[in-house]
Amino acid sequence: MNGVGLVLNFDTILVILAASLFGIFVGAVPGLTATMAVALLVPLTFYMDTIPAIAAIVTTSAMAIFAGDIPGTYLNIPGTPASAAYVGESHALAKKGRAREVLGINLVCSVFGGIFGTIILIVVAQSLAEVALKFSAFEYFWLAVLGLSCSIFISVGSRTKAFLSLLFGILLSTVGLDMMSGAPRFTFGVPDLMAGINFIPVMIGMFALNELMGYYGSKSEKKTISIVDNDSVFHNVPRHIKRYWRNLLRGSSIGTLIGALPGAGADIAAWISYGVGKGRSKDSAKYGTGHIEGIVDASSANNSGISGAWVPALVFGIPGDSITAIVIGVLYMKGMNPGPTIFMDGSGLIYALFIVFILANLMMLPIGYMAIRLSKLFILTPSRVLMPIILCFCIVGAFAINNSVVDIWLMLIVGLVAYLLAVNGFPMAPAILGLVLGSVVENNFMSAMLRTGGDLTSFFARPISAGLGIAVILLWCSPLLIKAYRYQKQKSERASL
């Protein structure tokens, strides 16, 4: 009951409502991502209580992921990367005059996916937390290494670039006083850096300033909508759901699973679910020409991915995606360390969090419906007016955390580096995971070594720790193993010919 009381009060409900509108707006404007929305929100959440702060982040991210479908449908430009997988399908249907029908199905699938992911979170997290209670520095070390490794192997594109991006994040995490010796590292005589790199300016630099630079570096936008919509939002939804309920369940399950893997967020969940849907469909030839089936698969997957990412974040403190990486930073700032103990502290905080998830996803129905009706208004908001406002918000937001100009410099430097990396095809998610998990890896390694007198074999002395260690080694060997398997297969095929 504590949890209900924490959520159902005027302040939290107001925050959820405001965050819904903010999330819908940011998601619906092409070029602004859900992660950017959350990064912009963090300076404000810093001044809120824990539950409204988390509620704001949960609601904003869920709404933004759905709203990303709106410009995807009307303009063929995904509002957020999570909509990119099925933007072709949506736009093809919109050109046939079925834009609202597509968005209606997007909305219902998003709500279902979000709630499905939340139910998995509620069921799995509790039992995982009981296992996690037995973990010591050895297990947490391997778990963090496993998380970091996943972020390299799951990322889209070059693994070398993902690896370097991850190292950049880890290097940032080493700035400040060393935990063991108290020696300052990479502080360059700046007192503000002694306590370590401030998380929020880095987030704003990486996800907001980087994207703003990308916007100004691109040619000016001309957004015109040629789609005419006179169809109903929900009229055909029951028919599609009845026909594709298996896709809905499969998309949600894949999304939750992919979301729970560190480094893979809603965008990868949508791509994989769309690919699986296409591979298993009887009508796979229709994919790409405007087929609802693929939309059901991927649209449920991206929202369930958002919820799934919270499983490792809450239970182990290992973020599942960039958004939960930001959340973990916020939780630490509020003195609430994510980990199994938050399930057992009796404060009802975790139950409040679950209620927030359900509430945010349910509120998506009316607010999403309103957004669909007003979609043209959102899409045509001129970025040339919006971007300077976001930039000023970033500057003031970065300053607000410590009232320090050093944080604005930090945002600027990290933003510049992130921009250079991003335009050269380096993914950003591993960098942010590196920043969050770098200190977890180092601190657990050091405390384990202190306990065992520097004996490295102790990392394989406990059964769970050894299991996790072997999983990490196998993951790193997987490209070689796959190559060897393919080579053997080709060789045997040639021999049989």
Add this chain to the structure above:
Amino acid sequence: MRDVFAGIGFMIAGIVTIITAQQFPTLPSLQYGPSLFPSLVGGGFCIGGAVLTLNALWQRRKAAVQEVQGNPTLAASPSEKMSWAMVLPPIAIVFYILASDYLGAMLTITIIMFLLMLLRKTKIHVALVTSVVMSSAIYFIFSHYLLIPLPQGVLLGGSLPWIF
């Protein structure tokens, strides 16, 4: 070609990181000192940078061979042109850092918004009204509601209207 430079950049960053890390003090009681992780990161930068560079060079060579063989489609690598305008946000931030103590946060962000909007061909009256209203709103939220001591500026001498 960009990957070659990025790879070289990472290798240089790796060497600098390792050299800097070697200067961190070590304690005789600790087997692993504060330089361990930064050195590992530096080593990783060197290895990753080398792999990136060699890979890019190999791809270039492969593309050149294909061009010779009369298959230029694979050889041509589209190079995305970056506009100079991408430096506008960083310049605006540096301007804020340098000017806000004198002009005050509100006036500085108004100027930034107004100029950036004009540069992207926003109508002058829209740019003026939006920048004044939005900078006032941002200033009000942060300084009045969140109690952040944003610089008031020497120019206005703290004489902002009472609501701020």
